[in-house]
Amino acid sequence: MDTKPQSQDNPSQYNADAFAKPSVTVDVAAFTAREGKLCVLLVKRGVWPFAGAWALPGGFVRLDEDLDTAVQRELVEETGVAAAHYLEQLYTFGAVGRDPRTRVISVAYYALLPGPESGLPLAASEPEAGTDAAEARWWPVDSLPSLAFDHAEILATALTRLRAKLGYTSVAYALLTEEFTLTELQTVYEIILGYSLDKRNFRKKMLAAEILEGTPRQKRDGAHRPAQLFRFTKKEPVFMG
Amino acid sequence: MDTKPQSQDNPSQYNADAFAKPSVTVDVAAFTAREGKLCVLLVKRGVWPFAGAWALPGGFVRLDEDLDTAVQRELVEETGVAAAHYLEQLYTFGAVGRDPRTRVISVAYYALLPGPESGLPLAASEPEAGTDAAEARWWPVDSLPSLAFDHAEILATALTRLRAKLGYTSVAYALLTEEFTLTELQTVYEIILGYSLDKRNFRKKMLAAEILEGTPRQKRDGAHRPAQLFRFTKKEPVFMG
DNA sequence: ATACATTGTGTTTCATGGACACAAAGCCGC
DNA sequence: GCGGCTTTGTGTCCATGAAACACAATGTAT
Missing domain, CATH: 3.90.79.10 (Nucleoside Triphosphate Pyrophosphohydrolase)
Known part of the structure; x- marks a missing residue:
């Protein structure tokens, strides 16, 4: 209510600083x-x-x-x-x-x-x-x-x-750059949670949540198969089923 | 860090009240x-x-x-x-x-x-x-x-x-008296959530959560079948699966 | 004893989450 | 150019939890 330190009967003479404050x-x-x-x-x-x-x-x-x-x-x-x-x-x-x-x-x-x-x-x-x-x-x-x-x-x-x-929203966007691979996203989850996740289940859940969109670009990482780059559709956390 | 309004080079002359405060x-x-x-x-x-x-x-x-x-x-x-x-x-x-x-x-x-x-x-x-x-x-x-x-x-x-x-903890204990019937508990849930719940599912979930204990007492409410009285085992909110 | 209102109980169905293995792509070295 | 290496990318089965749903049992009042 924010009324304590003022004189009750004289509203016009309000003095908020009459008391010591934290x-x-x-x-x-x-x-x-x-x-x-x-x-x-x-x-x-x-x-x-x-x-x-x-x-x-x-x-x-x-x-x-x-x-x-x-x-x-x-x-x-x-x-x-x-x-x-x-x-x-x-x-x-x-x-x-x-x-x-x-x-x-x-x-x-x-x-x-x-x-x-x-x-x-x-x-x-x-x-x-x-x-x-x-x-x-x-x-x-x-x-x-x-x-x-x-x-x-x-x-x-x-x-x-x-x-x-992290488990029920898309806040992870704030820990990544604009575009990223699904493996990079999963790695962020694993780092923060402190344990490892199943790749197939992770991808399934992320893609089902409708918070990502694929890009036509790929990331080619040395000598291996290139990975598709994704981005978050929203730069604010949204609820994930 | 709580360091802003003090003199950096003279820790002994600290004056926390040097600035106007909210x-x-x-x-x-x-x-x-x-x-x-x-x-x-x-x-x-x-x-x-x-x-x-x-x-x-x-x-x-x-x-x-x-x-x-x-x-x-x-x-x-x-x-x-x-x-x-x-x-x-x-x-x-x-x-x-x-x-x-x-x-x-x-x-x-x-x-x-x-x-x-x-x-x-x-x-x-x-x-x-x-x-x-x-x-x-x-x-x-x-x-x-x-x-x-x-x-x-x-x-x-x-x-x-x-x-x-209310959905995932046992806070409801704070809205009831020491002993209560399962119907009374359900009514509290319905009042707060604003919609009605299925009696069988509600009782099943509550009893499975291991947050209630039955008492030997009953509440006899006028002309109908008496209801068993229950109490919460803990008077602090605990997580309900 | 009969009617009434409320308590108290189980099964089926569906959705969700977790375990689990292998083919496809690209690069490197030979 | 062929084989080997490493990483990407994909689908099924199973268990668990949530939601729908109906009827017998109890006690009181007439």
């Missing part, structure tokens, strides 16, 4: 698939608290920007990676003691970016220690350093959500 | 099933903005309380209903213009309470215009007044989530 940040778990592993983008903290520890990129929300905007801005500022191909709000973490400085409520997001091996413009996903962070790099999610704040919990939540959503 | 509220869509309809708890606003309009209960988060705590407190303060049997964070709404007063970021929840007809202690779910709100009452979700702020959007999100979650 701070609001956004934090983002940005994922990509590279070198056969699912990786998340982390930055090394330079300052107290958790100086020297690795953390999810993030920062304070400005008064005049939407939450999504804040996330994209922080990603660029702190890590230099281009705008995420997919961004989804995850959960809001607001426990009282989660930040030793003061009360901080963090709206967590996860983001997906195409990997470098699918032959994409490299710059888009290469981190380069932004203006704020000491260092930024991709970490495989199966060999992470220990994380600052409650970021391990945020990351675990993000991973669970990503894996679930 | 306000943080919680809002809650509290549902119950009564008189054959799915109802949501609304309060009538007494003050600007949207004075006279109906809104979801909610209010500012205090510095020293967790988000869930704030929700339960606001529910009691504004509507007088007892603590919700189930509470789940929904989404955080933070668009710049969503509140005409100032920048307000709202962490939205939905809550479930048992209805009165299942023979529960009435007081627990009878609203009685709390200290803050002019008036509080249950509204059937299929005949709502127009809502303040973006609360219609929040409510729509809550409804979608509730209906989905």
Whole structure:
């Protein structure tokens, strides 16, 4: 209802700033698939608290920007990676003691970016220690350093959500380049899920979902049979039966 | 990362309050099933903005309380209903213009309470215009007044989530009293989903899910065959195959 | 004891998901 | 140019879960 800190009997003299406020940040778990592993983008903290520890990129929300905007801005500022191909709000973490400085409520997001091996413009996903962070790099999610704040919990939540959503939507588009082979698509699934899939069943399901369209182009990969290139018909996640 | 507004080179002189901050509220869509309809708890606003309009209960988060705590407190303060049997964070709404007063970021929840007809202690779910709100009452979700702020959007999100979650978890426990008949359980499902279900399939699925246990007691309902009373084995939502 | 309203129970059918093997295409080396 | 290698591309069977569907049993009131 948003009514608490104002004088009930004098609506004209509203003062929203009469009470001490929590701070609001956004934090983002940005994922990509590279070198056969699912990786998340982390930055090394330079300052107290958790100086020297690795953390999810993030920062304070400005008064005049939407939450999504804040996330994209922080990603660029702190890590230099281009705008995420997919961004989804995850959960809001607001426990009282989660930040030793003061009360901080963090709206967590996860983001997906195409990997470098699918032959994409490299710059888009290469981190380069932004203006704020000491260092930024991709970490495989199966060999992470220990994380600052409650970021391990945020990351675990993000991973669970990503894996679930991969199963019943077409979000995988955000992890690939415009055109790709069915084997490349399957590899992305396998990397993220962490186990291997049956080729025939995978192709059957993907083609039945009506989310892909074939192109006349092929990818010829060295000494073997060329593969047809496909693309997603929509660049937004749609439900898959 | 939570680093933006502090001096990078002087970690000891941290001042988290150096920047203007958004306000943080919680809002809650509290549902119950009564008189054959799915109802949501609304309060009538007494003050600007949207004075006279109906809104979801909610209010500012205090510095020293967790988000869930704030929700339960606001529910009691504004509507007088007892603590919700189930509470789940929904989404955080933070668009710049969503509140005409100032920048307000709202962490939205939905809550479930048992209805009165299942023979529960009435007081627990009878609203009685709390200290803050002019008036509080249950509204059937299929005949709502127009809502303040973006609360219609929040409510729509809550409804979608509730209906989905009812299908694959045992959250329905929060809408019933301790013991209930299978027909009462089915009625709750039908009220929330908005369509009727096949009795045999419903019972088969519920009993197969291993979330219920029979009691030796029966409910004798007037002039007809008595029905066995059941209870949920866990008072937390568990996944149902 | 008979009529009434509600509880309580099984089978068939269909769709979906998982296991499983082999021919076709292109390149390389000989 | 022929054989060998590696990857693409395809179809069937089986099990499991979801949906349709009807009737006997129980207790009360007349």
